[in-house]
Amino acid sequence: MRMIAVDAMGGDYAPEEIVKGAVDAVISDGIGVILVGSEKQVREELRKYSYPDNLISVVHASESIGMGEHPAKSVRRKKDASLVVAARLVKSGQAAAFVSAGNTGAMMAASLFELGRIPGIxxxxxxxxxxxxxxxxxxxxxxxxxxxxxxxxxxxxxxxxxxxxxxxxxxxxxxxxxxxxxxxxxxxxxxxxxxxxxxxxxxxxxxxxxxxxxxxxxxxxxxxxxxxxxxxxxxxxxxxxxxxxxxxxxxxxxxxxxxxxxxxxxxxxxxxxxxxxxxxxxGGAPLLGVNGISIICHGTSRARAVKNAVHYAHQAVTSDLLGMMRRGLE
Amino acid sequence: MRMIAVDAMGGDYAPEEIVKGAVDAVISDGIGVILVGSEKQVREELRKYSYPDNLISVVHASESIGMGEHPAKSVRRKKDASLVVAARLVKSGQAAAFVSAGNTGAMMAASLFELGRIPGIxxxxxxxxxxxxxxxxxxxxxxxxxxxxxxxxxxxxxxxxxxxxxxxxxxxxxxxxxxxxxxxxxxxxxxxxxxxxxxxxxxxxxxxxxxxxxxxxxxxxxxxxxxxxxxxxxxxxxxxxxxxxxxxxxxxxxxxxxxxxxxxxxxxxxxxxxxxxxxxxxGGAPLLGVNGISIICHGTSRARAVKNAVHYAHQAVTSDLLGMMRRGLE
The missing domain is CATH 3.40.718.10 (Isopropylmalate Dehydrogenase)
Known part of the structure; x- marks a missing residue:
């Protein structure tokens, strides 16, 4: 089972709408999701829903990056920010892709710093x-x-x-x-x-x-x-x-x-x-060229957009987008 | 009376719609117009309308520049092209402004070559x-x-x-x-x-x-x-x-x-x-920065757009656009 990491703290409607969207994706498509963020807040949101236990896990992150923060600086300083932790889960192989509706610049910086680039990009x-x-x-x-x-x-x-x-x-x-x-x-x-x-x-x-x-x-x-x-x-x-x-x-x-x-x-x-x-x-736009699947959502994303973004990330994983990009650039 | 030169041969619907638009401007706004192009064709079109004789004159131009022609080259080669002649009327002071729905690049080239640029541009x-x-x-x-x-x-x-x-x-x-x-x-x-x-x-x-x-x-x-x-x-x-x-x-x-x-x-x-x-x-977009009033119309302009462009050119003249630009750049 390839899990999708979701930054539960990113976006204007986090964590409520993000958690809801992730749960919707789990229920409707059977996709496995790792929610990354304040464990307390995420678990509180999760209590509102019933879902297959084995398909959702929570990884705690003690910090988050605000919409107005400097992308590269905040990513470098906040090692335990939710979107940085989510990127790291992809790097370590615990997640196959990650999704965030948070600070777009920080999302790009975290993707670049943690995942690196595909050769040739x-x-x-x-x-x-x-x-x-x-x-x-x-x-x-x-x-x-x-x-x-x-x-x-x-x-x-x-x-x-x-x-x-x-x-x-x-x-x-x-x-x-x-x-x-x-x-x-x-x-x-x-x-x-x-x-x-x-x-x-x-x-x-x-x-x-x-x-x-x-x-x-x-x-x-x-x-x-x-x-x-x-x-x-x-x-x-x-x-x-x-x-x-x-x-x-x-x-x-x-x-x-x-x-x-x-x-x-x-x-x-x-x-x-x-x-x-x-x-x-x-639901979201992939950042192509980094060495992993990274999906950027609009800051105003609500549950529906998040659900579609998770679905999208899953599609990118099962269709071997990464392999296709690597081969295309050889 | 400051006259507006109109390239009668430029645009997809030239000369019919161009002449019609110019006549409309003459009748409705009392603007004086010099139609530049094949005298025979222009006079033929003019016969369709009645208008105050003193407000429309025709200046013959033996050539015209097609939409697909190379802008600078065609302007250099065709000294007697309608839009080049129209630009020259502005240079010599016989017209206060000129309007064309012809080849945009050629229109820019003719404006630059004949009128030059405002100091500072x-x-x-x-x-x-x-x-x-x-x-x-x-x-x-x-x-x-x-x-x-x-x-x-x-x-x-x-x-x-x-x-x-x-x-x-x-x-x-x-x-x-x-x-x-x-x-x-x-x-x-x-x-x-x-x-x-x-x-x-x-x-x-x-x-x-x-x-x-x-x-x-x-x-x-x-x-x-x-x-x-x-x-x-x-x-x-x-x-x-x-x-x-x-x-x-x-x-x-x-x-x-x-x-x-x-x-x-x-x-x-x-x-x-x-x-x-x-x-x-x-009706048209002025090319700003050349040392004269030059109004570029869309190639698909019909009479209404041409009429508005002539009106526009007239407004630019009476409101001293050129002087305002020169003073702004001092």
Whole structure:
């Protein structure tokens, strides 16, 4: 039985929602979970539920890292912080993967310090699965781990994203694209133009050329590569406009009684749409390139997102994501 | 009377829609226009309308530049291309500004070659006015003129955008922000972190710190500064997701008869919403930093967008945008 370590103290709704999500994953999917955090608090939460005893264990951690703390410094100083202990469980082999909704920077630092990098990787990248209107996922890597990237690091992201799409998303021969401002190889900033050339020369990747952000969610590609600055800005722009539009719809649909009545009729449709675009469906984003499975959840994650993240971590383990990444980079 | 030169041959719907838009601007706003292009074709289009004769003149240009042509090369080779001739009219003082929906790169090249740059500006930037849900405009600069930018060039964009917001948008003391991945001054890529410091030290700018793309359309700022690669990707991401969401809404609202009926009731609301977000309202984006008024329209511009662009160019002239930019950079 491969257990998934869960940082019970990380995130805005820890430990309540984190423990609840972990228990849900145990019950619905039979996944084994190690909850890491204040044993007293975690056991208190666990008392609320009934679950198979053998599938949940608790590992005590006396500290936790706050959302505002300096990532590298806090990880170095707090050796017994819940997310550091969780990372160490993966390193020692007691857990096969770990999940945290805590401080993203600290999560990256703990993953790097404890697990190290896969040979051939200079910097790990965060892979975010975009829920798209056509129901097909697109992987955006790097969506925020490193603000600056060199061309060869974008190529490394391409290999990581491709391995992830193959193993976890079960896409046979993932089409990898480069995010740019035009489809021609001459379009882009200096780093992207150089990366385009390198990717074209990389025989073992299914490189589909450049893709524009306009078609990020509709293009016939599976993996979209960019640096973490551009990726993070793109991701948040999409989130922001989606939220703004849904807000505008709500406002317009309550402006007068006739529209409000129409609004009631179309509400199920809008709900289905919101569900299709719901990021918590995917539960978390893996930090690819570290030598172990590390899943980063949004700080605002509630039980549902945590449950999905545990499920996701489990999938990454059973589909041998790590082996696939290592082989891809040989 | 300050005339606005309009490239009659540029854009997907030239010359029909371009001439129509120019005539509309003449009739509704009393703006004087010089149409530049094949005299025969332009006169043929003009015969469709009646308008005050003294407000429209035609300047013949024997060539035009296609959408796929190499910007700098085509501008250098085709001395009598419509958009080059239009730029030259501004240089010679016969026109006060010029507008084109043609090849964007060629438009930039012609503006640079013919008009030169404002002292203190190394690279001009495209300023796009984002139509936002709250009805307040936000200026995004650079939205695509230069893929790479140095920190000091981002500062130049800040001055240009601020002058534009003051003069054309009549915002008294424009709040200028830097697009980044977090609000702290330490967040961003190397160039952005350096630019943040420079902007903080620039006493004559109302610098509001960093803004994230998530709040691009809601933040309490007037001008958002970024390099052209990030700006173009952000802009197209917003466009793409808005289009995708509107498509999904349509689909969901026709899934069954009940929803379709509800859809009819809410349709006016959705239309009002689409109008609020309609980019053609603003008609064009000025290339700021060149020594003259140059307005770039989308290649797909129809009459309405062209009319608004001419109106916009006229506003830029009467509000002394050029003088404001020059003084801002002194």
């Amino acid at each position: 200079e910097r790990p990248g965060i892979a975010t699965v975009l829920p798209c209107p056509d129901g097909l996922p697109r992987v955006l890597i790097d969506s925020g781990a490193n603000a600056d990237a060199k061309a060869r690091q974008l190529v490394q992201f391409a290999y990581l994203g491709s391995a992830f799409a193959k193993s976890v998303l079960k896409i046979e021969d993932p089409r990898v694209a480069l995010l740019s401002v035009g489809s021609e190889s001459s379009k882009g900033n200096e780093v992207v133009i150089e990366a385009h050339q390198l990717l074209q020369d990389a025989g073992d990747l299914n490189f589909a050329g450049n893709v524009e952000s306009r078609e990020l969610m509709t293009a016939g590609v599976d993996v979209v590569v960019c640096d973490g600055f551009v990726g993070n800005i793109t991701l948040k722009a999409v989130e922001g406009i989606a939220t703004a539009l849904m807000g505008m719809i709500k406002e317009e649909l309550t402006k007068n009684p006739l529209r409000a009545f129409g609004g009631i009729l179309v509400k199920p449709g809008l709900k289905e749409m919101a569900k299709k675009m719901d990021y918590s469906e995917y | 190394e690279r001009p930037g495209i300023a796009t006015v984002l139509p936002c849900p709250d009805g307040l405009p936000r200026v995004l600069i650079d939205s695509g003129a230069n893929a790479d930018a140095k920190a000091r060039q981002l500062v130049q964009f800040a001055y240009l955008g601020s002058a534009f917001a003051k003069s054309v948008l009549k915002i008294e003391d424009p709040r200028v922000a830097l697009l980044s991945v977090g609000s702290e001054s330490s967040k961003g890529n190397e160039v952005v972190i350096e630019a943040h410091q420079l902007l903080q030290d620039a006493g004559d700018l109302n610098f509001a710190g960093n803004v994230e793309s998530r709040e691009l359309m809601t933040a309490g700022v007037d001008v958002v500064v970024c390099d052209g690669f990030v700006g173009n990707i952000t802009l197209k991401a917003v466009e793409g997701i808005a289009t995708a969401l509107m498509g999904m809404i349509k689909e969901e609202l026709t899934k069954n008869p009940l929803r379709a009926f509800g859809g009819i009731l809410v349709k006016p609301g959705l239309k009002e919403m689409a109008k609020k977000m309609d980019y053609s309202e603003y």
